[in-house]
Amino acid sequence: MEDRRQRLRAYRRARRKFALIVYVLTIAWMILALIQWIIVALIAEISDIFRASYWISIIFFVVAMLLVILFIFLEKVRFIIGLNWLLTVLIVEFIIIGLFALVSRSPWPDIVMWFFICVLLVFIFVLLGSIIPHDLTLDVVILFVLAFIFLMITIYFIMLYILLEMPYSFLIFQLFVSTIVLLFVMYHAQTINGGRFAEMRLNDHLLASLILFHDFIILFLLSFYAQIIHKFASRYSTTGGETTTQDAPPDSGSGPDSGPSGSDSERGSGDVGG
Template structure:
């Protein structure tokens, strides 16, 4: 009895360590992706390349899907130290490059906003999957049935969007796909954390991290429609920008002036009601009437 209890405690410690490694590696993949996406979004030379040569992203994304399929079905590859890490890094990198054609068409403000929204959604549903008492690994058939029904709904709405241009039909498509993915995020979290009917093996941390990363990628890919079409964050940033740079000050005679910090501030002066246009009151060259 004591021996069984010790084995159970050792297993729980190993499972917690496994889960921590998986989540840390997944976060590392996300950070790696964010850094490269920001480079593509901010550096115009790279942006132009992937705008004009989008097929580069298509090739890399296709290669990533082939590699991840081989990584899943050929188990021996996953357990060869060194080779497994190399393949995992290549898969992640190819997926990231595969998204560059879309990233090049968005702005960094929208990219950041939707990135953190997607990360928070994934983390939230990982947490939900970890704490809910219901064992989703026992109901995997129900999950697939729900996914199939949602797939029918999404195909309908995406066709309405493409052929009829029904308003917000693509948003409905995004929502239903996101729900499917987030349900599987909860399922994957339970298989990673253990203590359920189905569990991932303790030495399969790379596969687990790749699965979670691809869950995140699916959700993030869906946001590019909002990033490119609606541009919520970038439009909000533009509306909050000040049209003029400088400090508004009031002279003794009641006129309001703009005090510029530039050297040629006098050339952009706007005349006030009680002073000659282009001349500063009181002989101060830094004050120009507004």
């Protein structure tokens, strides 16, 4: 009985350590992304490159997705020390570069504002997933069914937006996609924190941090419509200065001390001639 308690305490300590490493790594990836996005947004020479050559970002993003598939399905790769870290850093960096084409078109105040909104949403729902008593890992089938239904709804409304230019349809699209992502954030939090039916292995911290980082990236991608089109942060951060007008200098020929008028001059010249 005592051995069982000791094993349970050791497991809980190991699980807390695992969760802490995962969340620290996730925050590190987010900070790394923010620094690079701000640099791209602020330096005109860099942003011009990615505006003109957006295909560079597309290539990096596609390669990142291929590396993610490789990292997930080739399980042995995740546990080769050195190679697993190299692949993780490459995936994160390629995703960050993949967003340069969008970041270069967004004002930096909007990037910062929506970055922190998305980070806040992720960690609020991580907290919710950690404290709710219901085990979402038992309902993974229900989650996937909901995700499929929401996927149909999002495709419907995005088609309305693209083809019929229906007002607010893109907002509905964003709302349903965000709901799907945040539900899975809670699910992922429960698998990371443990104590549920399904949980991640204690040596899979790199994969867990990548999963949370991808959740954040999806939310941040959805914010680019507001960043580029509406520009809420940059619109309200710029204060219009008052324009001051200078009084025009008086006309040199119309002042009270000016010389004689034209009629007086003509009259004077007539007298001289007479």
